[in-house]
Amino acid sequence: MRESGVKERILDTASRLFYDQGYHVTGINQIIEEADIARASLYNHFPSKTDLLLAYLDNTHASWFEELDAFLKPVAGPRDKLLALFDFRIQRQRKFKYKGCHFNRIAAEASDDQEVLTRVKKHKQRFKDLIYELVSQIPERRSILNNDQLADTLFLLLEGGIAVGLMYRSSDAAEQSKQIAETIL
Amino acid sequence: MRESGVKERILDTASRLFYDQGYHVTGINQIIEEADIARASLYNHFPSKTDLLLAYLDNTHASWFEELDAFLKPVAGPRDKLLALFDFRIQRQRKFKYKGCHFNRIAAEASDDQEVLTRVKKHKQRFKDLIYELVSQIPERRSILNNDQLADTLFLLLEGGIAVGLMYRSSDAAEQSKQIAETIL
DNA sequence: GTCTATAAAATGATAGAC
């Protein structure tokens, strides 16, 4: 007999391996071995490897914004909330060993799959919408950049900082991005 | 008999497939089939699939900067050259169907391989160095950003614009990035 | 140097017992 939570253990293990190693390089064999479940149990819960990938993306998307909401809750004011976005992602990258954005990693590997691409876009769009919303809440801002440009710049600073961090396995670039953000905000 | 250029045909085919489909998803079988060469010929020129990947990265790195040099040659002045970097990458993305940066794609798939990571870092660093150099050549610039911050921002705007373009299969984000660059330069 | 044939292992997925 096995303690319940088989489906959860499959998804957790697959999620970890997909992120750490990559999707295509992670085989079903490794997943069932490390999750310590039977081969057919996996296919019982997830009809195919692709379904497992989509579940991973959906699950990560949900927990990502849950964590973000909790992180932003104690922060007051749109400007500080925007800067907290940098801290949130830096903190997450530290936790995940600087392997970059979960969604960008998958996008690089499987962006031809429309179901995958849709989920990546949905995730990024929601993040971008949040940035736009916060920027619009800043009172009497005077800058050479208009609101849309500022929001785009902040988004790209965030994305870029994480992407570069992947190469150096550090948050240095993201910290620099935050400094730049502090200057232009 | 076969017209010469076997090695070149192998590398060209592999390069195209690695970029379009991804590295891990591209099998030796597909490469030898589309290059129309024999299995052992591939292993004669490239001892392993990894060697083929490294050759792809080295080759792409070289041609990338050759093309960039040619592109920048007729452009006068550091500011216009910096803006031309955006045009260069937008032009390249159009040519390659908006699949993102060759090196970032591989980094997402195989960044645990040190030989791969070294080449990705080398490529990005050289690009960054060029940006720093051009920024330093701008005469009497007055901005809220210092030179290092400006260079970092331009780099991240460039990288981010290409990365987002991958999701939407367009150069819209890169065009917006260029507009922002024009504003802050 | 290029070729065909083949090896050994891993891939995603299914059948059928319990």
Place this chain on the structure above:
DNA sequence: GTCTATCATTTTATAGAC
């Protein structure tokens, strides 16, 4: 629902003829 056994393919790589 979970299990073991097995399937057909595909994977990277090698042997040996020409």
